[in-house]
Amino acid sequence: MDKPNPVANQAFKSILKNLTVGNPNRRDSDRVPWRSSVELHPLDADFNPAGEKLKAFSSDISRKGIGLISPLPVEHEFVKIVVPDAELSLYGRVMHTTNIGDEWPQFLVGIQFLT
Secondary structure, X not given: OOOOOHHHHHHHXXXXXXXXOOOOOOXXXXXXXXXXXXXXXXXXXXXXXXXXXXXXXXXXXXXXXXXEEXXXXXXXXXXXXXXXXXXXXXXXXXXXXXXXXOOOOOEEEEEEEXX
């Protein structure tokens, strides 16, 4: 694995810290674009590993969740999200997996962070 990128780590922390509430759309937390490679580790209901990890890219992030673009659907309710560049791990609940691929498989995945 590559060494953690301190600039990416600081940028990630800054994004989460500076997000504000008051978004006029249906979400109660502002989203900002954020592009990074992530790994999804599926978990069972007891938060034990439940399958092979999946690589994806983040599309946006808020204080409450993250949007991802994945080449495969995410079929587990819970996941561990690993951001290798930021040396960060978060846990989340998959809220939706939407097929957005026309010419090849591609899925938009919405994940709510668990606290």
